[in-house]
Amino acid sequence: MKIPARPDEAKPLSHLTSSARDESFFLVRMLCVCPRAGARGAAAMLRLCASLPRRGVAWRPLCTLSNQTGFLGNPGVSASVTDVASLKEKCPAVVSSEPILRKCSIPIPKHLAPVQAWVESLKHYEARHVGLTDLHPDVFAVMPRVDILHTVAIWQKNFKRISYANTKTRAEMRGGGRKPWAQKGSGRARHGSIRSPLWRGGGVACGPRGPTSYYYMIPMKMRVLGLKVALTTKLAQDNLRVVDSLDMPTSDPQYLMDLARYRHWGESVLIVDVNDLPENIKAATRGLKTITVLPAVGLNVHSMLKYETLVLTLDTVAFLEEKLLWHDSRYRLLYPLQLPYSDFP
Known part of the structure; x- marks a missing residue:
């Protein structure tokens, strides 16, 4: 015997139109999200849906029988504004009018893009931006690992430390x-x-x-990563400056100090170059305590953390990229039958 349905029992949705079915699914979805609303909340939602226009939020289905997802937008805006294809479109690249003085000679992975930095000149005060340079992302845009910086800095501080403290035992005492x-x-x-x-x-x-x-050694890859993290941190903090060369019009130390103050280089500056230093820059920095010149082969994490601003030449940038990126492919699964430094650049 078939039991007759009660008057207030929910009827199947097969007799409803597509728009009515979508509206019903919207209300069911809202009730599932807010189960504590009860009958009073359902009545309030029905009044809200009745007061909104047909193109409004209440009449846009969240989910339908065809598993298509709708978007909740403004009632007066067409659905083409929230099109998925339009959201996936890439923004046009910004083309700078400044010339690129140097590009990366080492190939860059396809999923990465080169980092750009301004190139300055030391010839006069106004030559602040003479062009752009590309920086390799595997050297100047790595993950900022503070733990690696701390490990390398402590190692560099202690690996050459020698304690000369000595005491005598009872056998070495006189009497x-x-x-x-x-x-x-x-x-x-x-x-x-x-x-x-x-x-x-x-x-x-x-x-x-x-x-x-107190000598001990850390892995070579950790030391190389420490240099990369230090360079990345300097660039991210706007404390890395790139110059075309170290040619100066004068050997007066006051000119170099005024130039650093005019360009906001901070209280201490570390200048690194891979070539032979010009006579003017050597004479200008000979008696200064806040500006130091260092060869590129001696660049280390401690010096980069000690000085506020790091100044690199274009040749130094190319030198550092070549040396540091060589270590990424230094160790292979099938180790060649040759010395590890035979292919060192």
Whole structure:
């Protein structure tokens, strides 16, 4: 016997039109999101849907029987505004009018793009931006690992440290060969030497025995990654400046200090070059404590963290990219039968 349905029982949605079915699915979805609303909340939502226009939010289905997802937008805006294809379109590339003075000679992975930086000149104050240069992203745009910086900085501080602290044991002290008093009969504690560590003026039991070396080594890849992270951090903090060369019109130190102050280089500057230094830059920095010149082969993490601004020449950038990127492919699965430094650039 078939039980008749109650008047308030929900009827199937097959007799409804597509628009009515979509509206019903929208209300069901809203009730599923807010199950605590109850009958009072359902009535409020029905009044809200009735008050909105047909093109509004309430009449846009969130999900239909064809598994197509709708978008909730403004009631007066057409659906083409929120088209997925329009969202996936790439923005047009910004073309700069400044010339690119240097491009990366080492191939860049397809999923990466070169990083650009301004190129300055030291010939006069106004030559602040003379062009652009491309920087390799695997050197100047790596993940900023602060733990790697800390590890490399502590290693660089301690690997050449030697402690010369030294103490004498009771055997190395002068005197103390005679027993101070008899073993028994005096009523005092028994002792065999006045140079015992228990005595004032005696030897040291477990003191330092220098010289002590604190040398240790960290992996080469960690050292290389420390240099990359330091260069990336300097560039991200706008403390990395690239110059075309170190040619200066004068050897006056005041000119270099005024130039650094005019271009906001900070309190301390580290200038790095791979070529022979010009005479003017050597004479200008000879007596300065806040501006230091360093060869590219001696660039290290400690120096980059010590100075506020890092100044590199174009030749130095190419030198660092060539040396640091060589380590990325240094170790292979099938190690060649040759010395590891035979292909060093």
